[in-house]
Amino acid sequence: MFERAVLHLDLDAFFVSVELLRQPELRGKPVIVGGLSDRAVVSSCSYEARKFGVRSAMPVKAALRLCPEAVVLRGDMSAYGQHSRIVTRIIADAAPLFEKASIDEFYVDLSGMDKYFGCWKWSQALRQRIMKETGLPLTMALSVNKTVSKIGAGEAKPNGELLIPAGTERAFLAPLAVGKMPSIGRETQRKLALMGIHTLGQLAEAPAAMLEREFGKHGSYMIKKARGEDDSAVSPYREQKSISTERTFHADIGEIRQLRDRLTDLVTRLAFELRQDRKHTACVAVKIRYPDFSTFSKQRKVPLTARDSTLMEAAQELFGELYDHRRPLRLMGVRFSDLSDGQAQAELFAENARETQLLQQLDHIRKKFGESAVVRGVNARKKKKD
Ligand SMILES: [Mg+2]
Incomplete structure (x- = not known):
């Protein structure tokens, strides 16, 4: 019988896997996320690239010597953060006690849950659910403690599962x-x-x-x-009090309509995430950065909401107050804080039933086909380049 049962979940080549969702044409190719500067290092690489000896933390230049045909991507931390939060939400929904060890690694404490094989079936179902809902490959291992499960997941990668029954750790x-x-x-x-x-x-x-x-x-x-002994605890995940996203542009942007389109895009994505987390926000902030790295931000209280239109209006107004029209921008960001649970959701949404219905339909499409599947209003004019 089991004293403890700890599941380790680790998303495979996480940054690359997110990129493959966004650019499926790169599937099956050696892909590196890492940037293009002289000192850039590989932060994630596809298993196709690993076949050439490419590894995380290696200089991108060295990686390209090993695998000249690799596609190198600059990376988009805010997109990775968003996908990580979606995975976190699924785990939080299912698991009694879990720890988020990093952007792509989790521990779930299943001690006391039924018998060992009950835990294993539960773990398999959770893994399938995460893969189905996110499209991201994921490896897991279950054992009596964190260390053995982590090493187990390392052995089971990629896209694998491993059960290390109690007593067989050593x-x-x-x-x-x-x-x-x-x-x-x-x-x-x-x-x-x-x-x-x-x-x-x-x-x-x-x-x-x-x-x-x-x-x-x-x-x-x-x-x-x-010897396989480790009694360290799974430390409970604490929920964030805010969510944010930001984007550094490929080239600085000085055209106001283009900037407002970008802002619409950021708000739309973040509002989607807010609703996925079943949260509402009471504070919207916008951040901008000029090419000389001077950075400004401004925030505003709003009545508790998860509606695109309310959030968009606040963000666009804040942007109007912040932005100095004579200068281009290098970065733009949005943050929602003062989050709270969506208890009286129906009530809050009753103010605009038509928009609620539309949002639900759009969110459904996004969940099914990925976040980029729906591009609303103004920013539908132009395909995103960055
Ligand atoms: Mg990983």
Whole structure:
């Protein structure tokens, strides 16, 4: 019987996977997200690129030497943040207790849930639901603790699932290289190799005194972990008090109509996200940045709402007050804060039943075909370039 059950969920090549949703024509190609400057490093790469030896954190220049045909994308953190929040919402909806460890990694504490295989079935259903609702590939592993599940997910990647039954942790870890342990970096690996320790199995059996001489307390900690022991808790996720999105333009924009179109686009996307989170906002803020990096923002209280039209009106007014028409912009952003749960949703929306109905239809299409499927009003004139 299980004392604990901890599920680890890790989205595969997350930034690249989001890009593939937006540009399906890149599927099957080596794709790198990382930027084009001299010092840019790879922040995410497709499995096709990995076949050439491309890895995260490697300079983009070096990656292109290994794989000259790779498509390099600059990356769009606000889009990744939005997709991450959608995944978070699905997990929050289903899971009793979960931790968001990073933009693309989660732990769910399933301790006490039925029996082990009940947990496994539940986990499989959650994974399927996330993949179905987001279109993003995802790997998971279930075991008695965070460390073993994280390493397990690493072994099951990409797009895999792995169950490590209670009592088999140590046997599972034993053949793996010490570098698979998240807390063991290059330098530690090198020192362990000098002691003749290459696998987690060897580390699990190493004398504590020898390791403590070299690494202090961390030495015995590593041995414990290599044995598959880890009692660290899944720390509960705290919900955000605001959501935001921003966009740096490819080239600075000075044309007012174009800027207002961009703002409409940002507000539309963020309002969609707000409704997906079943939230309402009481405060809208707009941020702008000029080419010299001087940045200005302004916010305004609004009656609690999730309606596009109210939010758009506030954002456009704030923009009008902020923007100095003689200068181009390099960046624009929108934030909704003072969020609260959408309890009296029907009541709030009753003020404009037709718009509510339209929004529901548009949101349905967005959920089905992706956020870019619906481009409303003014910004439908022009296809987005950035
Ligand atoms: Mg990942």
